[in-house]
Amino acid sequence: MSDDVAAGASVSGSGIPSRSERPMEAVKRDFPILERRVNGKRLVYLDSASSSQKPRAVLAAMDDHYRTYYANIHRGVYTIAEESTATYELARAKVARFIGAASANEVVFTKNITEAINLFAHSWGRTNLREGDAVVVTEMEHHANVVPWHILAAERGIELRWVPLGPDYRLDLGELDRLLDGAKLFAFTAMSNVLGTVNDVRALADAGHAAGATVLVDAAQAVPHSAVDVQAWDADFVGFTGHKMLGPSGIGGFWARPELLEAMPPFLGGGEMILDVRKDGYVPNDVPWKFEAGTMPIAEATGLGAAVDYLEALGMDSVHDHEQRLTRYALGALTDRFGDRINIHGPAGTDMRGGIISFGFDGIHAHDISQVLDEDAVCVRASHHCAKPLMRVLGVPANTRASFYVYNDEADVDALVESLVKAEKFFAV
């Protein structure tokens, strides 16, 4: 089966030359959706921080799985069930290697990172947090790393503490030691989905550990765009999601320290997560299957494995460099064209900053901007980006966000700028 996958796909695992040998147009051509025209215009997709597009290799791998060897995983002794299981577990191994885990068994698949963090809050949180215990988060968190702790706060009276945002759109760490004092958990993002700010995960993890806290990292925006090494980060839990890293929706997961995984009780009960079930109780399965109750997203795991192959073939350092260049170009183009009229909500340079640019124009609402951009097939997000505490700190109800990935280029940035000129004219006061 894997031979068929390799032969059937235009781009397959080891066959992709490194990015430096591949012109940009070749990468763009790997994404069939980018051939589409909307409103008669070339599709300019600048919303990858929300969800990424999928290369042919991912679509082909999933299609092949469904067409030639689809069956439920585990427990089947027939050929295609074994093939299906092997590919699912191979995807786990690929993800583990991709994020620097020591073993595939340290990676648990979930629906997405929201489910991963909720799993952790439900399982680890309910086991370890008591009334009065403190959880430290930051003002730049996505709701996925806020609301699970709000739920625990309402349920058992834990205290939520917030690391503030500084005027440079980076975390203000001046009071970090005081905030972490006595805290049980430090939960923070590796990269803000609004500001593009990249945090120094290792330094924050060390600070958390020095205070005796368990450390959770939301790496939803980091894993797709840079080389991540969970062992170098030295956190305790790192969550990721597949659909932001060229994989399908419906699969994500987390890495956690083996001793933590062993100690955590199961989240959902049901099939696959057990070793034995009797009338008077059950014995949970081994890690990681203990956390994978019910039929999992099987073909999606295969797709995620193919996405990891694709990214590894491009090389994560090349992906990162490409996005740095593009972000630098975009920041320059936007400020050259709009000067003081544009407010960019994020760090000024590209140092410790990813390919996410959120901005606002005085007097023009983000919704209205994105409506005009849609006419030019420029896809941006106009929203609070599921980070309302951060938006309140920024003092805006919403902003417009453009975000980049491997398939974007300078022409996409130019299209954005031209369409913004149109929007500004349309709403000129």
Place this chain on the structure above:
Amino acid sequence: MPALEDLYREIILDHYRAPRNRGELPVPPAHKVEGYNPLCGDEVVLYLEVDGDTVTDLKIAGQGCSISQASTSMMSGAVKGLPVADARRLIRAFKALMSIHESKLEGDADGEDLRAELDGVRLGDLEALQGVVKFPVRIKCATLAWNTLQQGLDEIENDENGAKESA
């Protein structure tokens, strides 16, 4: 794809740039009510003064996109001075205007009901917002002010009923 001009009619942009009845009223006697669009963070704040059966004064505040803010401004002008019963009829008519497109997909029966709501109600400038139905994600922007008004009138009515019962 419908043209942008269908959505952003000149009169809408005019209300967006120069909203009518913007301000606050002392609470009490006025009643303050807030509405939020969780999708985009649009916010509408209404100060309602109801004397007997009439909306005697109304001020608006809040922030949001051109559609939500223009709709709020236009609503304030249309409702100020109206008997409460007429204001409620206008709310139903406006919401019918906004949902005709959706109900057409579901079958004619609902569409007929919606048209009945519109019969005999003069929408005037508000009809400029009809283009919004061609942009389904923006309908919530247009209806936010009206849902907030409805909530405010309900709250005032409940307060009065409560006062009567306790009296």
